Amino acid sequence: MDFKLKILGSNAAKLANNRHHSAQIITIENQYFLVDCGETTRTQLNKYNINLHKVEHIFISHLHEDHYLGLMGLIFSMDLSRRKNDLHLYAFPGLAEIITLQLKHSHTTLSYKIHFHALTPGVHEKIVENELLTVHTIPLAHKIDCLGFIFREKPKLRNLNQEKDLSCFTLEQLNALKRGKDIKNEKGDLLYKCEDYTLPPKKLWSYAYCSDTKYFENIIPLIKGVDLLYHEATFLEKQNERAAETFHSTSKQAATIAQKANAGKLLIGHFSSRYKDLTPLLQEAQAVFLNTELALEGSVFSMN
């Protein structure tokens, strides 16, 4: 199935240059997943004609304002337009307190239900599994507890090879072949080899979102071979001391992680407001890992 990532914002905390705080929307077969939710994310969603009610899963990496401050407005806007479908929210427990307190003081009873899935700091675990995909957390190294997220397409069935004579198989056998099983008789002797009657499924995609973090090699085994990697690159390498102080990465460090993890493509983002022109950040990353792009607002990255 198709994977589509749209960047809604990718600026670091200090706002400038008409850029917005971190937010990304992932679309997979009409399922919408929002990753981080900086201030004005609801306005960005409207700008790109994304119906707020279609967003069913929201992931918040950490509780720095530039990654969650748009959430309350989004929750209120969903209520104002009488959302009915459930919303799943994945974040550290503090965010549930922040939401509950604001609903209380505004005397709001939402028109829909929020399922809050409390994340655990420092743990790599599966937090979503449905018919399309799995999502696991990626522990990052930031000033406060912070998690990345890796989205992996669920293994698909093999395709029946229509050029072969399949008339000899029962429906049960055909399903077994699609699941990759050989057909054996009651004694266990091989009758038909799966590979002779089926074609392999399409390649599965995977996407990892890593923001915010200092250079942190522990993530490499968790994202090994990922097709698309978003990694923060707040600074240029010449600001590497500032990056270390603030638990952020340089563009070169992001590219080094992509290279060591053998990623297919790297997207860099979370740009410091000091860089109006982002070309130097891109060039610095490409010198280490050529297949890098800037995660510019409004840009779309697809896989299928």
Next chain:
Amino acid sequence: MDFKLKILGSNAAKLANNRHHSAQIITIENQYFLVDCGETTRTQLNKYNINLHKVEHIFISHLHEDHYLGLMGLIFSMDLSRRKNDLHLYAFPGLAEIITLQLKHSHTTLSYKIHFHALTPGVHEKIVENELLTVHTIPLAHKIDCLGFIFREKPKLRNLNQEKDLSCFTLEQLNALKRGKDIKNEKGDLLYKCEDYTLPPKKLWSYAYCSDTKYFENIIPLIKGVDLLYHEATFLEKQNERAAETFHSTSKQAATIAQKANAGKLLIGHFSSRYKDLTPLLQEAQAVFLNTELALEGSVFSMN
């Protein structure tokens, strides 16, 4: 002294038409007072080149999202740019909880001090008095506790009439004349009449901010004779049932309040997103109270 009001946002809760939520900045002799703080108020302040650090007093009328949701971002941005001067915040106690909780979960110790002045629902009281002005609360009638604010210039000293011979007065007597006192001898007999040696001070300005509220005549005695009145006008009169249900006012009702309070000028705002063209709202108000203007974003209203 000069009073300047700049509108940063005046749309009701449902966002549309590129308009922003309620926020206004009042400037008086280099003192900055922010009234309400919808989402992205920090961006609006930047857009109009208002230094965040100059804002020393923030008033929040009530805890509906479209009136306070920009505050946390503003507080964080002030910290990020290393503000040192104190910030005075006037709001219901719930807002202090909301701020404290978010500072806690982001592990933030602010670079400046917030003085939180807890407001009392339903009470008309003085909450600010300095050398320039006083600010009193105005109890409004909304779905949740809500207060307006009235800013009044402090009484000024009379001006000495330099065309008169003032050489006979001591410094103490001159100060008494400026304060409006006649000069008497020890027995209490009148020696010099204040009015003969001084000219009256310039007229004092006053500004009342009333949002959000249903039509509520109780505010009239509190704002009687105000020079400039901002009153919400969420709906046209033909939506008066919707106005009543939501505890909002129609444009005609806002104008009726202005007329009954004998206001100098009326500004209407808090426009429902259903009105892309605001002219009908203006016309409806002007039919009752001619000196009405729309509180459009970016517009400025001055008094001196």
